[in-house]
Amino acid sequence: MDVELRGITKRFGPVTANDDVNLTIRAGEVLGLLGENGAGKSTMMNILSGLYSPDEGQILIDGKPVDFEGPGDGIAAGIGMVHQHFMLVPVFTVAENVILGVEPTGRFDYLDLATARKQVRDINEKYGLQVDPDALIEDLPVGIQQRVEILKVLFRSAEVLILDEPTAVLTPQEVEEFFGIVKSLRDAGKAIVFITHKLHEIIEIADRINVLRGGRITGEGDPKTLTENQLAEMMVGRPVSFDVKKGPFDPKETLLEVKNLVVLRENDEIAVNHASFHVRSGEVVGIAGVQGNGQSALIEAVTGLHHVTAGSISFLGKDITNASARERHRMGMAHIPEDRHKSGMISNFTIYENMVLNTYYDDRFSNGPNIKWPEVLKTAAQYAIDFDVRTPSVYLKAGNLSGGNQQKMVVARELERETKLVIAAQPTRGLDVGSIEYIHSRLMDARDEGDGVIIVSSELDEIMSLSDRILVMFEGRIVAEFDATAGPVDKNAVGLAMAGAHE
Known part of the structure; x- marks a missing residue:
């Protein structure tokens, strides 16, 4: 036909x-x-x-x-x-x-x-x-x-x-x-x-x-x-660079430390099995793994969206194992969630409302009981311009945006503020090459300005091009670590570790 x-x-x-x-x-x-x-x-x-x-x-x-x-x-x-x-x-x-x-x-x-x-x-x-x-x-x-x-x-x-x-x-x-x-x-x-x-x-x-x-x-x-x-x-409509531009690798103090973390799924099966790792200022840590091997539960635990069964999480020298997501956010933790519809946006809210979902209570946008809507609108419009969110107006409901533009809206909200640690789960899923190029550059800017960055992606090429260190998860455990600063990492070795064929 x-x-x-x-x-x-x-x-x-x-x-x-x-x-x-x-x-x-x-x-x-x-x-x-x-x-x-x-x-x-x-x-x-x-x-x-x-x-x-x-x-x-x-x-x-x-x-x-x-x-x-x-x-x-x-x-x-x-x-x-x-x-x-x-x-x-x-x-x-x-x-x-x-x-x-x-x-x-x-x-x-x-x-x-x-x-x-x-x-x-x-x-x-x-x-x-x-x-x-x-x-x-x-x-x-x-x-x-x-x-x-x-x-x-x-x-x-x-x-x-x-x-x-x-x-x-x-x-x-x-x-x-x-x-x-x-x-x-x-x-x-x-x-x-x-x-x-x-x-x-x-x-x-x-x-x-x-x-x-x-x-x-x-x-x-x-x-x-x-x-x-x-x-x-x-x-x-213009030349696009596929090369990720990074500044020199110069890590500083440890920002995040996870020790012996255990996280259970809703059915009480182990999702994260005694995982330990750290993230330093000025480095990108990529977490690779076949979907369903605990990466999502690990990120949700670090960001305060999932209960921790055992182990500890420290951020900026403070134990945040039982801290709320808002407390972690206020400390400078940014989170680009894996599922934008479930955890990143409210479809029936406007774009400008979504742009301040996690900051509307700050002094910049609130004077106590009232929200400063003119400031919200001005800020949301600037975020949309900066991240090329294609929309006729920030008054449009977020659910009416294309999937890629919804993602850019979420990324804009998380990166357009003061941060210490950026946690990006599938940050470029569904994005076009121009948007991917821009978001990669913003993540690298955060790293070069001293933020720690964690990236979880189903795109192994993305993990390998952005990361300074690569951790591989298999069946809830961190089973391998690769240093990407000493030279190109063997993609086959990472793939074998993802399949469980690790030492």
Whole structure:
């Protein structure tokens, strides 16, 4: 099935998200779609899937115009969208999630779960997805949950699959397996739109690339001949440097000391198992590990968001093991959380309210019972400019921003104040190359100005390029440490430690 978007324009008030866009999607091809945060990629795909209606232009399927009045029409036409944030019911099985809304029924309209499981197995085998239909979603790793989302659209007979930032939360190993699935879908004749910010991935997986900037298609080309630098410049409109610029390594006093830390999960299983490490002024400590090996619990314990079962945490020479998150914040600890929706922002609050969520009570913004709103608005507007948060106004609700712009809003709030220790968990997840370049430079500025910096990232390249020391976590323990100041660290050695093959 071939799809053509012709002259698509979509406006939201004074903002033009898509401006006269022309795009062709062909069967048996992976179309890579690149663009900065807020470039209009997701809006265009929401139009294609029926979630939005265009203000101008039309969609053609196999040369015939179609008019979608809702996502049901898009699904009926054979278009399926796998969203960046999974839409799964954790306590349901794989099969139950896949059939939700289109349940097969038998005699007397009873749910025919046996047929559903067989259909899911058949799709599994056809495309090599390797998912157990009877497994509970909450028990599955992120990479397998991604496959369940693909199963859902294939179950609905999708011929066009829109993959929105599909590798954002996958490990390098899971990405490799996922690419195998994408290629098998392409070889089976499916048309695939692959939306990402990761240039090396789109060069590897795409058959053709289109670039969006400012709501318009500004470039296209063959991934076999385009370089990452060329793509980055097409996206951002200027040359982008991929080299992280660091000042000389000159660590000073110890700022944070963690000793024999034990943290339990909600089910009382050990998440962090007697972890000990320290962070000094003027250094970046990267924490590497396959997702689910205790990194999240460790960071939440250090920032005061998770109860500590045993061990101690000291910051600036003071025991903060039982201190509140606000106390740690006031001491100069900044936290860019792993999940911005859960811990970093309130979607129904405006951008300016989110910009002062953890400082509204300071003298700068408060005179006691009243908040100084003019100062809040002025500050929020400056933060948005400094961090290139793409928005028509700081009065906009944060939930209406693109994912990347939400992330930049959170990063701006945390870094635009006096800090001693910056804890950044997945700081560039979902960001475009220009934003990544800027946030990396701000983290390095903090380090060069004497802050300690902790970085947790699923991107091993990010850990290796930013860190002065690298710690590797496996099954809740810190199992290896690498000195990145003495020369390049062996990536294979780090990867082996992440897999548990450590000395």
